[in-house]
Amino acid sequence: MSAILLKLDSLLRGHAMASRIAAALVVALSATLATPVRAQCVDRTERAPQAAITAFVADPSALLRQTKNDRDKLSGRLAGLVVTDVAALEPVREMLREASQADRIAIGSALHRAEERCVASKPDVARRISEFVTKLHDGSVLKGYFADQDAGIAPPAPSAANAVPAASSPAAGLMSGEWKTELADPFKPVPLPE
Numbered sequence: 001m002s003a004i005l006l007k008l009d010s011l012l013r014g015h016a017m018a019s020r021i022a023a024a025l026v027v028a029l030s031a032t033l034a035t036p037v038r039a040q041c042v043d044r045t046e047r048a049p050q051a052a053i054t055a056f057v058a059d060p061s062a063l064l065r066q067t068k069n070d071r072d073k074l075s076g077r078l079a080g081l082v083v084t085d086v087a088a089l090e091p092v093r094e095m096l097r098e099a100s101q102a103d104r105i106a107i108g109s110a111l112h113r114a115e116e117r118c119v120a121s122k123p124d125v126a127r128r129i130s131e132f133v134t135k136l137h138d139g140s141v142l143k144g145y146f147a148d149q150d151a152g153i154a155p156p157a158p159s160a161a162n163a164v165p166a167a168s169s170p171a172a173g174l175m176s177g178e179w180k181t182e183l184a185d186p187f188k189p190v191p192l193p194e
Helices: 002-034 050-058 061-066 071-084 092-098 101-121 123-136 139-152
Strands: none
Touching (some): 092 101, 092 123, 101 123
16 A cells, blocks of 8 residues: 555656646746747837847957958948847947958947937837947947947938039149049139128
């Protein structure tokens, strides 16, 4: 009889342990699904793949090698990674160690683009990006960051209707002709504005 009770006791304890493990898994899974995603400033269709973010976090300099000599591609991909997940922001420090000055300028531009994308949907993430750039104390990154910012607020180019013909413009210079290959008359009077 005692052997049967010991066997029954071990089975019940085994089921109790299994039910505790199952309960712990349910709690962990529900906590994982209930936590909000850290930084997804863009819609699902515009997000970078999770594999790309994981690869970037594991080896940030790989992005430099993949986009060698293509600053626009570097800037676009980095901005896409940061707006998808703010965890991609911290590996940028490691990437900067191997980046050239031109790459650093492109990185600054990317960080500004990411910040601009996040301002409306996730202002706290946009603030984190701005603080990150400030704390870097990297002149080239700041140059790219502010150059992209200035490009965004630059006045639009004048339309063809408002354009003054090059020949009558006082700033036409000493070259004339269709391709500016002919020397203009340096003694020709400059037209006065009306």
